[in-house]
Amino acid sequence: MIALEDCIFCKVVRGELPSDKVLETDNLVAFRDIRPQAPVHVLLIPKKHIASIQDVTPEDKELMGDLILAAQKVANDLDISSSGYRIVSNVGHHGQQTVPHLHYHLLGGRQLQWPPG
């Protein structure tokens, strides 16, 4: 557990850390990853602090749907919807999650490989 005031993505939400935002709504933010792994690499986060997918509750159902619809909009806006893309959310140690605030990676703009490492 980390204090919310120390969470870097909560800081992005509050504007205390600079970010390259591509979309913002009442309940979520999408911004470019600081270390992009593909030509398009956007992170989609809820404004509400949720540690990971594992911490989602039934009250977050609508929010989770909004994140997916936002990913679809960003894919359209950044012109990768026809070529295709990948949405990933790393969870915990084996998932190699490094920031404990739920986020979807939206990756595209090049041919991605499968399976991941």
Ligand code: AMP
């Ligand atoms: P994960 O390893 O799945 O938890 O993903 C965390 C992602 O956040 C990594 O891809 C980092 O490059 C990215 N990241 C960390 N800090 C920032 C930041 N201040 N702005 C944008 N992306 C960040």
Ligand code: ZN
């Ligand atoms: Zn947070």
